[in-house]
Amino acid sequence: MKRIGVLTGGGDCPGLNAVIRAVVRTSVGRYRSTVVGFRDGWRGLLEDRRTKLDDLDKIDRILTRGGTILGTARVNPDKLRAGLDRIKQTLDDNGVDVLIPIGGEGTLTAASWLSESGVPVVGVPKTIDNDIDCTDVTFGFDTALAIATDAIDRLHTTAESHQRVMLVEVMGRHAGWIALHAGLASGAHLTLIPEVPFDVDEVCAMIKKRFQRGDAHFIVVVAEGAAPDPRSMTLAEGGVDEFGHKIFTGVSQQLGREIEKRIGKEVRVTVLGHVQRGGTPTPFDRVLATRYGVHAAEAAHNGGEGNMVALHGTKIELVPLSEATKQLKRVPSERYEEARAFFG
Ligand code: F6P
Numbered sequence: 001m002k003r004i005g006v007l008t009g010g011g012d013c014p015g016l017n018a019v020i021r022a023v024v025r026t027s028v029g030r031y032r033s034t035v036v037g038f039r040d041g042w043r044g045l046l047e048d049r050r051t052k053l054d055d056l057d058k059i060d061r062i063l064t065r066g067g068t069i070l071g072t073a074r075v076n077p078d079k080l081r082a083g084l085d086r087i088k089q090t091l092d093d094n095g096v097d098v099l100i101p102i103g104g105e106g107t108l109t110a111a112s113w114l115s116e117s118g119v120p121v122v123g124v125p126k127t128i129d130n131d132i133d134c135t136d137v138t139f140g141f142d143t144a145l146a147i148a149t150d151a152i153d154r155l156h157t158t159a160e161s162h163q164r165v166m167l168v169e170v171m172g173r174h175a176g177w178i179a180l181h182a183g184l185a186s187g188a189h190l191t192l193i194p195e196v197p198f199d200v201d202e203v204c205a206m207i208k209k210r211f212q213r214g215d216a217h218f219i220v221v222v223a224e225g226a227a228p229d230p231r232s233m234t235l236a237e238g239g240v241d242e243f244g245h246k247i248f249t250g251v252s253q254q255l256g257r258e259i260e261k262r263i264g265k266e267v268r269v270t271v272l273g274h275v276q277r278g279g280t281p282t283p284f285d286r287v288l289a290t291r292y293g294v295h296a297a298e299a300a301h302n303g304g305e306g307n308m309v310a311l312h313g314t315k316i317e318l319v320p321l322s323e324a325t326k327q328l329k330r331v332p333s334e335r336y337e338e339a340r341a342f343f344g
Contacts, residue, residue: 009041009107013140014281015289022293135310152186194225
């Protein structure tokens with residue numbers, strides 16, 4: 001019997017509630033443990049914003065709900081480090097034996113650092129961007145991919161009717177997983193990802209060639225973090241926000257204007273934005289998030305502290321948080337090469 005703490009940190013993601021439900025069901029049902037939730041990410045621990053999670057009937061119904069019933073927030077890493085004593089105090093006051101933070105790069109890095117500072121934690125990887133290392137996939141990615149693919153399918157028919165170039169911007173700050181997969185799944189004519197700088201002249205040449213061949217529409221999927229080779233186009237600078245994240249200035253809008261200017265084709269730009277993160281998770285994400293939750297609770301009761309749950313093939317395994325947070329998982333060049341077969 002233990003006391004388990006749970007929080008969700010960083011940007012929200014479809015499947016967070018499925019993890020919370022699985023942690024509660026497993027902890028209470030199998031181990032007669034109790035679970036306390038902390039609201040709004042790490043702030044919940046800095047300010048002791050606790051919430052009870054023991055109404056099993058209520059918890060059962062959150063499986064399909066998007067967002068997170070615990071709320072979430074980004075916290076500046078320096079503020080978090082400065083608040084270590086308060087975090088430990090809140091965990092003590094609530095009698096928490098093991099904390100389960102569910103989050104992306106920022107949350108898991110903080111979890112790793114807390115673990116090194118002596119706090120027992122088990123991490124759960126989430127992000128629609130799919131850029132957490134040491135796991136095959138994060139939950140939320142499949143849902144975002146389904147939304148992006150559906151949107152691009154729809155853009156094909158309107159682009160075709162108007163003989164237009166359509167640019168669709170999807171999320172992906174450092175890694176182009178959503179763009180790569182949505183581009184492949186929807187038969188886009190070009191995909192631009194953060195890992196590979198693009199050349200505007202090459203983009204324009206591809207578009208011109210396709211129109212000359214008689215196919216009168218062209219779809220480009222652009223990851224929000226994609227950037228041109230600076231010799232081919234200058235992208236507006238946005239600086240960084242208080243969390244140290246680069247502020248994007250709208251690469252697809254700027255590229256769209258450049259294409260119109262250089263080859264005189266009519267361009268329309270769609271930015272999918274947070275639509276990709278909202279709503280109910282796909283069945284794949286519900287199952288993955290549920291399995292992550294079960295295994296995180298198991299690890300919390302059986303000495304798995306200091307680890308993150310991860311999908312390897314069909315198995316859920318534990319990997320040290322320090323390993324998982326060393327680097328981001330970015331699209332390898334061979335995966336982009338596969339997609340190139342469909343460009344133009
Ligand atoms: O969850 C990751 C992510 O979706 C990024 O792809 C995106 O740039 C960012 O979150 C947006 O975050 P916010 O909700 O703070 O605008």
